[in-house]
Amino acid sequence: MKQPTRSTRAKYWTVQQVMDDTNLCRDMVVRLAKEAKAYLSFGRAVRIDTEKLYEYIECEYREE
Numbered sequence: 001m002k003q004p005t006r007s008t009r010a011k012y013w014t015v016q017q018v019m020d021d022t023n024l025c026r027d028m029v030v031r032l033a034k035e036a037k038a039y040l041s042f043g044r045a046v047r048i049d050t051e052k053l054y055e056y057i058e059c060e061y062r063e064e
Contacts, residue, residue: 011049012050033053038051
């Protein structure tokens with residue numbers, strides 16, 4: 001079966017897309033997404049609201 005084409009313009013990304021974009025491991029991406037309340041689960045499908053996730057990372061992990 002042919003894999004669907006994934007768009008990086010979408011509001012919700014797969015875990016793999018976020019892993020590729022952030023260069024973080026799966027466990028870290030999922031943990032941060034859950035902390036940011038950006039983790040969405042539809043049955044077995046998981047999507048991450050990237051706007052919420054990146055905003056959370058910027059606020060919580062920025063060094064001052």
